[in-house]
Amino acid sequence: MPADDAIRDARPRAAATLPSRAEDFPRWYQEVVARAELAENGPVRGTMVIRPWGYEIWERLQAAIDERIKAAGAHNAYFPLFIPEALMRLEAEHVEGFDPELWVVTHGGGRKLEEPVVVRPTSETVINHFFAKWVQSHRDLPLIVNQWCNVVRWELRPRLFLRTTEFLWQEGHTAHVDEADARAFALRILTDVYRDAMEEVAAVPVLIGHKTARERFAGAVRTWTCEAMMGDGKALQMGTSHELGVNFSKPFGIQYADAAGSLRYVWQTSWGASTRLIGALIMAHGDDFGLRLPPALAPVEVVVLCVREDDQVHRVASQLAEDLRRAGRRVHLDDRTDTGFGRRSVDWELKGVPVRVEVGPRDLARGEVTLVTRHTRTKEPVALGAVAGAVERICRGAAAELRAEALAFREGRTASVTSLAEVxxxxxxxxxxxxxxxxxxHGELELAAGALSVRCLQRADGGLAAPGEPDDALVAVVGRSY
RNA sequence: CGGGCUGUGGCGCAGUUUGGUUAGCGCGCUGCGUUCGGGACGCAGAGGUCCCCGGUUCAAAUCCGGGCAGCCCGACCA
Incomplete structure (x- = not known):
């Protein structure tokens, strides 16, 4: 939009413009989070206040994931925030992994506690404590439980959404009769829940694979992951699904009687996705003008904007908003008269609203309105009678276009090499x-020295390793990461 | 935890080197008016423990000592 840019540039606006992504990506990110009113820092270091606009995006992500989790057979439940320290210590590798991140409550009711209480960094230990009671027979399996909750982990360098001391997430925990069943379930969650929600709803293309031993979840036998590329070329882990083997069922004593009556340990999985996804959404789709939201996640899909105060403008705009609402879209009518049109346009653009319907006297004189598509920033005149159809067209196409753009970006910044020196x-x-x-x-250590890491291992065609398939036959995806 | 930097209205900063009247600027905020097709303009306002404690001095945002907090860079993580 060269014409638009010329107009913009002619106005005093230096203080109001976002830093460009190319120049300073981290600053751009912070500014978008602040100016789109997504979140801000809480009073305790590392904590986060998620503001309504950000929280509504989260609610939509949550709904998309929740729906898929339930389709996979999970039921939601809730387990306590506080975990007895002794329980936390039952699985050796798990404690060791989480120890440096734990917040421990030592006092309550004005007195020192007999036994310190850990604030959950994840809930494997409490949940498995109860699984041990709940699982008796092979008829109790598979046991598939999910909870939506907050978790708390000590963080050295917090960043809103991406790495905060307290964050919101979903954690699923399952118990199965055998390894094959557990593995199949872990993979189902990876592909049918996370990959599907990321790609279809968030429009963020992901690579799937498993983690190296170095990057694996503390206590897992295998960690499967969805990895996406952000707008600065760095990788972000979008969701993980772990095969826990019998690592927890043994120390927690989760056993069932099989059909023959002999006791066996359950095979388990756990899997999670967090508010970090909001960070991914910002960084995968955002541009120099702000957020770009796929319609399915946008708190408002269409904003109908009165260009200026005028009775006819207001009448038509209200009618259009009502029509679009009836057509099932989430619509906001912006008929503010105390804020200039330019300011209002830019605000909605910053917030990532997918479609703007601009209604002004000049449009109406021609029986039209102006439609603006956020993700392409294109404007088009549309006859009044054709608005609903045009809005539908944009809303239906937006996610696919955002996804294609992100995919092309990722492909353009991915190279295949054969030796470590070329990485x-x-x-x-x-x-x-x-x-x-x-x-x-050994190579992994060398990569770490250069701030690089193996994001995942996968087949050359992007597929997942089969059971028993050796890592040596696989390709490592290497990059910088959040 | 090691290294570098910074603490001044809601946000971003200047002022500190070389102490000196009433601590400034931009954005934002309030009121009124003119505006309104891409971050408008004018006028009038509100808003401050200059991070904290102590010291030096006639006088401290400024100098000295001690603390605290935050940011960036390195080793861990959804």
Missing amino acids: AEPGATGFARIPWRAVGE
């Missing part, structure tokens, strides 16, 4: 794909 260059701006056997555990 640094593509890794600095995006992803390098390299045979895992050319990296190995």
Whole structure:
């Protein structure tokens, strides 16, 4: 929109403009979070206040994930925030992994507690404590429980949504009769819940694979992951699904009697996705003008904007808003007269509303309105009678276009290489794909020294490793990460 | 935890080197008016423990000592 830019640039606006993504991505991110009124820092370091606009996005993400989790057979439940320290210590690797991140409550009721209480960093331990009671027979399996809650982890360098001391998430926990069943379920969650929600709802294309031993969840046998590329080329983990084997069922004593009457340990999984996804949404789709939301997640899909105070304008705008609402869209009528049109347009643009319907006297004189598509920033005149159809067209197409754009971006910044020495260059701006056997555990250390890491291991065609398939046959996706 | 930097109205900053009247500026906020097709303008206002404690001095945002907090960079993480 060169014409628009010329107009913008002619106005005094320096203080109001976002920093450009290319120049300073982290600052751009912070500004978008602040100016789109998504969140701000809480009074305790690392904590986050999620503001209504951000929370409504979260509610929509939540709904998308919840619906899919339930389709996979899960039921929601709730377990306590406080975990006895002794329970937390039952699984050796798990404690060791989480120890440096724990918040421990030592006092209550004005007195020192007999036994310190841990604030949950994740709930494997409490939940499995109860699984041990609930599971008796093979008829009790699979047991599939999910909870939506907050968790708390000590963080050295917090960043809103991406890494906060307290965050909101969903954690699923399951128990199965055998390894194959557990694995199948972990993969189902990975693909049918996380990948599907990320790609279809959030319009963020993801790579799927499993983590190396170094990056694996503390206590897991295998960690499966969805990884996406952000607008600065860095990777962000969008959701993880863990195969826990019998690592927890043994120390927690979760056993069932099989059909023959012999006692067996359950095979387990756990999986989670958090408010970090909001950060992903911002960084995967945002542009120099702010947020770009896929309609399914936008608190408001269409804003009908009265260009100026005028009876006819107001009448038509109200009618259009009502029509669009009846057509099932989430619509906001912006008929404020105390704020200039330019300011209002820019505000909605910052907040990422997918479609703007601008109604002004000049449009009406021609029997039209102006439609603006947020993700392309294109304007088009549309006859009054054709508005509903045009809005539907934009809303239905937006997610696919955002996804295609993100995918093209990722592909453009991904290079395949064959040796460790060649990883640094593509890794600095995006992803390098390299045979895992050319990296190995030693190579991983070397990568870490260059601020790079293996995001996941997958087949050359992007598929998941089959059971028993050796890592040596797989490709490592290497990049910088959040 | 090691290294670098910064604490001044809601936000972003200047002023500190070389102490000196009433602590400024931009954005934001309130009121009135003119505006309104891409972050409008004028006028009038409100808003401050200059991070905290102590010291030096006739006088401290400014100098000295001690504390606290935050940011950035390095080792961990959804």
